[in-house]
């Protein structure tokens with residue numbers, strides 16, 4: 001913001017304006033001066049003629065009226081020509097010149113026409129001359145010299161003539177005229193000075209007022225600029241987050257209780273981060289600007305289109321048909337998704353995902369409406385992006401549940417609400433208990449049983465994976481000790497671990513520390529990893545290597561579900577492959593599953609790795625998996641996951657009965 005201009009107060013800055021003002025004031029007085037000069041001249045001529053019958057008086061009168069007419073018309077002529085009027089000095093010169101000629105005409109009366117030293121009527125002439133002198137002085141305010149040029153010649157002439165006689169009366173009269181002239185000189189100069197001073201004050205005041213008003217305009221402009229900055233996203237020119245929030249709040253409170261609706265669209269550019277990473281930030285900015293243009297094209301004049309930050313955008317649509325229009329806007333944007341974006345050399349296809357929520361159907365406040373649209377956006381992304389999703393209550397319930405799980409997980413771990421259950425694994429040939437798998441359990445006081453994948457995901461999101469797996473590892477060690485106590489000294493206990501855990505900490509270090517602290521040999525613990533973990537980073541592979549070196553057994557969970565990388569399987573010493581439940585489910589009746597299981601078993605054989613069939617639910621399934629060559633089985637048919645305290649009874653019961661049963665069935 002620049003400083004407001006303040007008017008310069010020095011008189012010099014106004015010299016021209018001041019001269020102009022004086023000129024204008026003087027010019028206004030000229031017509032009346034000319035008129036009175038002519039009128040007085042007529043009466044003076046009449047007096048002279050009546051008293052001395054001298055024809056010269058007519059020449060004088062003609063000369064004086066001619067001079068005045070000349071003054072009058074030259075004034076009219078110049079006034080009509082702005083180019084001349086602008087030349088202030090010239091105009092002042094012309095005016096003073098005109099007054100001087102008129103003054104000289106009047107001076108010719110005492111000089112050539114009337115002997116004013118004689119008494120009688122010549123006294124009237126002196127009176128008339130003194131009168132018009134005083135009149136001119138009173139009338140001229142702006143330019144003193146205009147009056148002086150007029151009254152000085154006749155007054156000087158009269159004074160000199162009177163003084164020249166040397167007679168006492170005339171000398172006194174001459175001195176009086178001198179005094180009058182002096183007073184007139186002073187008063188005209190004083191009048192001009194006063195006029196100039198008051199005019200100057202007025203000019204300064206006007207100038208100050210003008211500069212203040214300029215300063216005001218500038219302040220207003222700056223305020224407008226500040227308002228724009230406060231409300232606008234500088235890159236795209238769309239409304240920014242703060243304006244968006246205020247408008248949403250306003251629209252929702254305006255429409256509350258009325259029969260109108262507000263729709264909110266939350267938008268996200270798909271994979272914007274990779275655009276930035278691949279093409280650079282300049283290209284990223286271009287994409288944001290082009291996307292803003294798309295939004296402007298797809299929306300109506302009264303819709304609020306905002307950039308909330310990063311690649312997050314939003315549109316607010318209000319009105320009785322907001323629902324329908326929101327869908328129209330979403331569909332237009334989906335069509336535009338299919339057009340290449342003309343932003344940089346590559347012209348990629350850039351799409352967006354959209355979440356839509358409606359007021360008052362889905363939310364009662366601006367804040368809830370925004371959250372609902374955001375939840376719907378999350379769902380659109382989960383559906384595979386490049387699509388739109390309208391909010392529904394079940395979505396909200398799911399999110400609420402997830403949030404509740406996430407926020408309460410830490411205290412559930414600390415309080416012991418999260419526990420471990422153990423599911424037995426059977427050696428199919430002998431019926432012997434070969435191991436137990438540790439599975440996480442949490443029964444939430446309000447939500448009921450929480451599924452293990454939900455717990456595991458929440459732990460990852462909250463950065464609690466190490467604590468959760470540590471808890472399971474401690475429970476597994478407890479189970480090993482119980483097995484030892486009941487004479488099952490070679491029965492293993494398995495612990496599950498997710499691939500993502502290798503990114504946040506070292507499971508090898510953690511398991512080693514816990515096994516040591518619990519006094520359990522690593523050989524009694526089996527770590528179940530999915531195939532993805534094998535494919536993951538070098539860090540994961542190094543950690544797996546460390547687990548193997550430390551003596552832990554490794555099992556590949558959900559084998560056959562994809563991702564399989566035999567190369568990595570060969571590099572690590574894998575103890576067992578666990579075949580996923582989906583291949584085992586109903587295997588007695590499914591020829592396709594039998595073929596698949598046969599193939600997976602043969603992979604295991606060629607790698608010299610034992611196979612565990614998971615999800616064995618029936619006697620028939622158990623028979624088939626055994627026949628197809630699986631060495632171990634796990635499933636409800638043998639035993640469900642159970643708390644450690646129940647495992648002892650279950651084992652006693654199993655050991656007493658099952659080997660015989662198995663043998664009889666084989």
Ligand code: C2E
Nearest residue numbers: 439440452453456472496497498615616617634635636637
């Ligand atoms: P998983 O590792 O494949 O575990 C086996 C799952 O199959 C368990 O489900 C078990 O209860 C279930 N199951 C066992 N036998 C049968 C059967 O005969 N029929 C059927 N229908 N299901 C059977 P659960 O306990 O719900 O665990 C689900 C998944 O959660 C596990 O699959 C595992 O991937 C994960 N998980 C469980 N506990 C943990 C844990 O402590 N840490 C980690 N990282 N993941 C865990």
Ligand code: CA
Nearest residue numbers: 437496528557
């Ligand atoms: Ca498992």
Ligand code: CA
Nearest residue numbers: 557558580614
């Ligand atoms: Ca499994």
